[in-house]
Amino acid sequence: MDRLAKTTVDRIEKVFDVPAGYRRAHARGKSYRGYFTATGSANHLTKAPHFQSGESEALVRFSHFSPDPKWTDAMSPVKGMAVQFLLANGEVTNIVGVTSxxxxxxxPEIFSEILGVVKSFKKGKPSLKELGSLLADYPESGAMLTNIRKMQAPSxxxxxxxxxxxxxxxxxxEDQRQPIKYLWEPEVGVETLSPLDTVSLSTGSFEKEIEDRVAKGPVKFRLDILLGQPEDPTDDPTKEWPKEREKLTLGTLTITEATEEAENIVFDPTIMTAGIECSEDRILNFRHHAYQISHHRRTIET
Ligand code: HEM
Structure with missing residues (x-):
């Protein structure tokens, strides 16, 4: 797994222009501090301390998905929000989300193979011609890569x-296991950019906007979970679960002030506290290795 992770990170560096010292994905971003207030509504499902009613401190990093920080805000329609909960016992536990x-x-093999045939993402778009027959073999990948062009970024x-x-x-x-998926919902409601707005966006406008917004008052997100049913796949990140699955609200994240602290953190999605475990999803488990390699490289470069 470690070898494939190294090859994959090498391939990311080859197809994107990744400057020294930056994350090998989601290179440009902005970090915040805040706290999470749990409702306690899932304490029959998990013993995780931050989901029992009460408050935990948190670090948050918003990002644009590109490994190249020079890409404009519009070129990265997928945005990231990585959250690290700081538990009272000194442990940390992460949830790493994107707007898809x-x-x-x-x-991991398909991800790496796709990167292997792409010569360059430097202009911001994968060339579907280049990917050609590969996408016929992996139709789920083809569908999403085609959609990236049409994907609407949040405003x-x-x-x-x-x-x-x-x-x-x-x-x-009681050691009972319930499959779940997380979803962060913005308190102010979902708002997307129109293609016209996108054209006029200058690089770094998202960072500037969130800075101004937090200066005026806290930014909040509600954390929901979807409860999986036995027929819902737990090993396939290309499949959504049915939207009508039962939902529970775990709590609210309140983002209060900017901090540089989170820039150095590895938001490894497999780091979590007792009461939560990774599923069988091989992409999820692979990310642990890729993130460690990226962190190691960006740390020794600075
Ligand atoms: C094969 C699959 C994937 C690979 C190889 C990969 C690779 C990476 C790498 C190397 C980093 C930088 C780590 C660091 O230096 O700290 C990163 C960051 C990130 N990835 Fe992934 N990733 C994968 C899948 C995903 C998925 C499925 C999501 C969806 C939630 C995701 C969301 C993010 C986010 C939000 C960040 C930025 C975290 C931060 O702000 O530090 N990634 N990814």
């Missing part, structure tokens, strides 16, 4: 819906 409910590759980091994409398991005191 699905990922374009089902396995602000504060108005996106962020999905953690993969399934996770909640484990309760």
């Amino acid at each position: 409910p699905i990922f374009f590759a089902k396995t 602000s980091f504060a108005t996106g819906q962020y999905y953690a994409v993969h399934a996770f398991y909640f484990i309760n005191e």
Whole structure:
């Protein structure tokens, strides 16, 4: 797994222009501090301390998905929101979300193979011609890569819906396991950019906008979970679960002030506290290795 992760990060560096010291994905972003207030509504499903009613501190990083920080805000329609909860016992636990409910590759091998045939993403768009027959073999990847061109970005980091994409398991005191998926809902409502607005966006306008917004008052997100049914896949990030699945609100994240602190953090989505476990999803488990390699490289470069 580690070798494939190294090859994959090498390939990201080859097809994107990644400057020294930057994350190998979601290179440009902005970090905040805040706190999470739990409702306690899922304490029959998980023993995770930050989901029992009460407050936990949190660090948050908003980002544009591109590994190249020079891409304009509009070239990265997918935005990220990574959250690290700081628990009272000194542990940390992460939820890493993006403004897309699905990922374009089902396995690490497919992800790496797609990167391997792409010569360059430097102009911001994958050449579908280049990917040609590969996408015929992986229709789920083709569908999403075609859609990236049409995907609408949120109008602000504060108005996106962020999905953690993969399934996770909640484990309760009796060791019962419930598959779940996370979703962050913006308190101010979802708002997307029109293609016309997108054209006029200058680079860094998202960062400037969120800075101004937080200076006026806290930015809030509600954390919901979808409860998986036995027929819902827990190993396939290219598949959404039915929208009518039962939902529970776990709490509210209140973002209060900018901090540089989160820039150095690795928001590894497999780091979590007792009461939550990774699903069988191979992309999720692979991310652990890729993120460690990226963190190591960006740290030694600075
Ligand atoms: C094969 C699959 C994937 C690979 C190889 C990959 C790779 C990476 C790498 C190398 C980083 C930078 C890590 C660092 O230096 O700290 C990163 C960051 C990130 N990735 Fe992924 N990723 C994958 C899938 C996903 C998926 C499915 C999501 C959806 C939630 C996602 C969301 C993010 C976000 C939001 C960040 C930025 C986190 C931050 O602000 O530090 N990634 N990814």
